[in-house]
Amino acid sequence: MAITVCTLDCPDTCSIDVTVEAGRITKVDAAPGNPMTDGWICAKVKHHAQRVYSPERVLTPLVRVGPKGAGEFVPCSWDEALDRVEAAMRDAIATHGPASIVPYLYNSSGGVLGGPALAERLWRRLGASKVNDTICAATAGQAYTDIYGSMLPADPMDVVHSRFVLVWGANPTVSNVHFAPLVQQAVRDGATLAVVDPRRTAVAARARYHLALRPGTDVALALAMTRHLAVNDLIDRAFLAEHVDGVDAYLANAEHWTLDRAAGVCGVPATMIAEVAEAYVSTKPALLRMGWGLERNRNGGSACRSVLVLPLFCGHFGDVGSGVITSLSKAAPVDASLADPEIDRAMVAAADAARRQVNMNSLGALLCRELDETPVALLFVQGANPAAMNPAQTKVLRGLGRDDLFTVVHEQVLTDTARYADIVLPATTHFEVDDLKKSYGSYVLQRARPVIDRVGESRTNDEVTCALALRFDLPATVFDPDAARQIDAILTDRPLDEPHVLRAPGTTVGFRDTFPSFEDRRARLHHPDSELPLPRYRALESSYPLALLSPATHKTINSMFAEFDAADAVVHIHPDDAALRGIANDQRVRVWNDVASIVLPARLDRDLSAGCCVVPKGLWLRHVEGNLTANALAPDELSDLAGGACFNDARVQIGAIE
Ligand SMILES: Nc1nc2c(c(=O)[nH]1)N[C@H]1C(S)=C(S)[C@@H](COP(=O)(O)OP(=O)(O)OC[C@H]3O[C@@H](n4cnc5c(=O)[nH]c(N)nc54)[C@H](O)[C@@H]3O)O[C@H]1N2
Numbered sequence: 001m002a003i004t005v006c007t008l009d010c011p012d013t014c015s016i017d018v019t020v021e022a023g024r025i026t027k028v029d030a031a032p033g034n035p036m037t038d039g040w041i042c043a044k045v046k047h048h049a050q051r052v053y054s055p056e057r058v059l060t061p062l063v064r065v066g067p068k069g070a071g072e073f074v075p076c077s078w079d080e081a082l083d084r085v086e087a088a089m090r091d092a093i094a095t096h097g098p099a100s101i102v103p104y105l106y107n108s109s110g111g112v113l114g115g116p117a118l119a120e121r122l123w124r125r126l127g128a129s130k131v132n133d134t135i136c137a138a139t140a141g142q143a144y145t146d147i148y149g150s151m152l153p154a155d156p157m158d159v160v161h162s163r164f165v166l167v168w169g170a171n172p173t174v175s176n177v178h179f180a181p182l183v184q185q186a187v188r189d190g191a192t193l194a195v196v197d198p199r200r201t202a203v204a205a206r207a208r209y210h211l212a213l214r215p216g217t218d219v220a221l222a223l224a225m226t227r228h229l230a231v232n233d234l235i236d237r238a239f240l241a242e243h244v245d246g247v248d249a250y251l252a253n254a255e256h257w258t259l260d261r262a263a264g265v266c267g268v269p270a271t272m273i274a275e276v277a278e279a280y281v282s283t284k285p286a287l288l289r290m291g292w293g294l295e296r297n298r299n300g301g302s303a304c305r306s307v308l309v310l311p312l313f314c315g316h317f318g319d320v321g322s323g324v325i326t327s328l329s330k331a332a333p334v335d336a337s338l339a340d341p342e343i344d345r346a347m348v349a350a351a352d353a354a355r356r357q358v359n360m361n362s363l364g365a366l367l368c369r370e371l372d373e374t375p376v377a378l379l380f381v382q383g384a385n386p387a388a389m390n391p392a393q394t395k396v397l398r399g400l401g402r403d404d405l406f407t408v409v410h411e412q413v414l415t416d417t418a419r420y421a422d423i424v425l426p427a428t429t430h431f432e433v434d435d436l437k438k439s440y441g442s443y444v445l446q447r448a449r450p451v452i453d454r455v456g457e458s459r460t461n462d463e464v465t466c467a468l469a470l471r472f473d474l475p476a477t478v479f480d481p482d483a484a485r486q487i488d489a490i491l492t493d494r495p496l497d498e499p500h501v502l503r504a505p506g507t508t509v510g511f512r513d514t515f516p517s518f519e520d521r522r523a524r525l526h527h528p529d530s531e532l533p534l535p536r537y538r539a540l541e542s543s544y545p546l547a548l549l550s551p552a553t554h555k556t557i558n559s560m561f562a563e564f565d566a567a568d569a570v571v572h573i574h575p576d577d578a579a580l581r582g583i584a585n586d587q588r589v590r591v592w593n594d595v596a597s598i599v600l601p602a603r604l605d606r607d608l609s610a611g612c613c614v615v616p617k618g619l620w621l622r623h624v625e626g627n628l629t630a631n632a633l634a635p636d637e638l639s640d641l642a643g644g645a646c647f648n649d650a651r652v653q654i655g656a657i658e
Pocket residue numbers: 009010011136137168169170171172174175176196197198199201214215216217218290291292293294295297549550551552553554555556557558617618648
């Protein structure tokens with residue numbers, strides 16, 4: 001029995017028990033001791049061994065021999081691969097300057113050490129461009145921080161004590177599987193469940209109220225709820241006076257959001273908006289679980305802000321089972337930069353600010369030189385699959401196909417992005433390394449341990465970083481990839497029982513155990529000291545009638561696992577929209593807009609709102625005829641806060657193919 005943790009980009013972060021026979025993983029199952037994940041794990045990770053030993057696993061460094069994108073490589077030694085990478089880096093620096101090197105590091109499916117701490121030290125010292133993590137959660141995270149600072153979110157385990165559960169833009173049955181049964185338990189115990197989602201997800205199907213709004217209109221709905229409660233004198237004025245700044249300005253901004261106006265914008269009946277607002281305000285304790293579905297559009301920042309303040313207006317804090325659950329990623333006081341012997345945060349911030357800033361969502365435009373800046377001469381991708389996962393996929397692929405671009409991809413498997421690389425470097429999986437993993441869906445910190453030997457010649461991100469650093473004569477003391485030493489430095493006086501429960505259920509109650517981190521411990525709706533704009537709705541003008549969503553599915557984590565078990569590559573369409581277009585179930589259809597066109601079978605789906613269609617997130621190029629996915633139809637515009645992605649602003653037309 002070997003106990004470790006699943007480090008994939010999922011809130012659950014299960015403790016896992018890995019059976020190893022003759023040096024190979026034969027079984028992955030739940031390990032005991034984790035209050036959130038005890039007992040069972042998801043089907044994907046049960047079959048994770050299939051990915052570890054996949055025929056598409058990268059086992060040695062590879063050099064490209066065919067055209068970009070063709071995936072034709074020959075193996076080479078690590079020395080040869082690194083020689084070539086070093087030469088290309090020196091060439092880029094000499095010809096175009098260091099900003100022409102773009103390190104695209106995401107690593108959301110790795111542990112703390114898998115993250116960018118050591119890598120950023122390298123790229124910062126070289127003066128390479130700085131790629132900011134905006135593809136996911138930046139908008140929701142900034143909205144939360146602007147209002148609450150670093151106040152800890154409610155403990156998801158405490159939802160069982162709630163009498164009202166409001167799930168907004170989240171699909172926990174798929175994307176946070178251990179949370180869904182806790183919601184069910186609350187409902188069984190009499191809690192009212194309300195779900196805000198354009199689709200009738202499994203959790204929406206069980207809810208008393210399903211507010212099937214039009215995508216991107218959350219801000220109208222939330223402002224109307226707040227205004228309705230305010231004009232009917234139902235808001236908690238005493239709580240607001242004691243704990244919240246900017247209430248008057250906020251309410252003045254909401255003034256024109258009458259129920260009828262909001263109903264017209266978001267497509268939810270006015271009576272239902274009023275009823276849900278009244279039920280929510282009058283039931284205690286009430287818990288809001290905000291997901292990430294509502295951030296992925298032009299109004300994402302305003303949406304998250306207007307939703308996150310609802311518990312403040314209702315005074316829904318102070319009791320176990322109250323408050324708001326969003327990402328807990330900042331809960332663990334663990335940061336790989338703590339292991340940096342030369343850390344000086346002010347210097348680091350100044351050095352980073354001096355680098356060319358790149359928004360992840362603009363990668364395609366940057367590669368295609370639409371942003372008239374320093375060209376990208378060298379792209380270094382680690383822990384990400386932008387060819388499949390970024391918006392504006394046609395630009396990303398065109399950019400990756402440039403002959404004058406040198407691309408390095410450090411990967412576990414030969415992804416769509418890796419197929420465009422000049423050099424592919426083999427990466428370890430979390431079954432092969434020492435690491436720490438913070439959860440963003442529970443108050444648990446865990447240690448990842450190697451349960452098998454390295455597969456092939458794979459190396460960790462830190463090992464690759466340090467090998468490059470040494471070639472650029474950077475100090476070996478700073479660039480030491482020894483994971484155990486780093487973990488000791490990070491954990492110093494913090495022994496780690498396993499799994500380590502950072503905060504016991506029932507002990508993280510907002511405005512009781514944890515407060516907004518501003519000096520006065522008050523929440524901020526609007527504040528003269530900050531540039532906190534008030535939520536605003538922007539309509540999306542498009543001649544394409546259908547909103548294309550591309551949410552998470554139970555099959556994959558982003559694009560991981562799709563190589564052998566992809567979600568069905570179909571476009572879900574409401575039967576009314578299908579009938580209008582003469583489309584039958586399973587019929588091949590074209591889905592298009594001005595940017596791209598993809599061909600897939602139609603799947604008639606009553607769980608969608610009319611006017612919406614869905615192609616799953618995480619497909620690989622080869623899964624769709626024409627080698628493009630939903631991401632080709634997604635715009636690379638940015639949200640109204642923190643430069644977030646706008647995947648769900650894709651607007652399309654669908655037509656039958658004869
Ligand atoms: N199985 C599985 N689990 C995952 C992942 C995965 O790929 N697969 N991905 C992980 C990652 S990286 C993340 S970020 C999380 C994401 O987890 P979630 O927060 O659940 O995010 P999504 O699946 O993008 O969207 C959630 C819901 O938002 C709805 N939605 C779309 N647009 C809107 C809108 O404008 N307003 C509202 N109110 N709802 C909208 C969608 O229909 C969807 O049901 O899950 C993580 N967990």
